Amino acid sequence: MSPLGEEADGQAVLTIDAEGRVYSLDHTGDWYLGPTLDAALSTLVTGALPARLTRA
Numbered sequence: 001m002s003p004l005g006e007e008a009d010g011q012a013v014l015t016i017d018a019e020g021r022v023y024s025l026d027h028t029g030d031w032y033l034g035p036t037l038d039a040a041l042s043t044l045v046t047g048a049l050p051a052r053l054t055r056a
Contacts, residue, residue, distance in 0.1 A: 007044070014040075023053070030054040 004014040004022065012026035014033075022040030024031040030053040033040035043050050 024050065028055075 001015045001017050001023075004016045006012065007014055007024055007026075012024045012031075015023045015025060016037070017023070019035075020037065021035050022033040022037060024033055031050040032053055033043045033050050042048070
């Protein structure tokens, strides 16, 4: 995992793994945004509900 950026003024950290999958990590859990950067950006821009991976 490598940091990619922030979401919502630092409320979440965006990360990317070695396979190019993108995640959002925040106080409510870990979220899978998509298999590629383009898919993740689409999820963020459209407001689609990402898959939750963990619960806080």
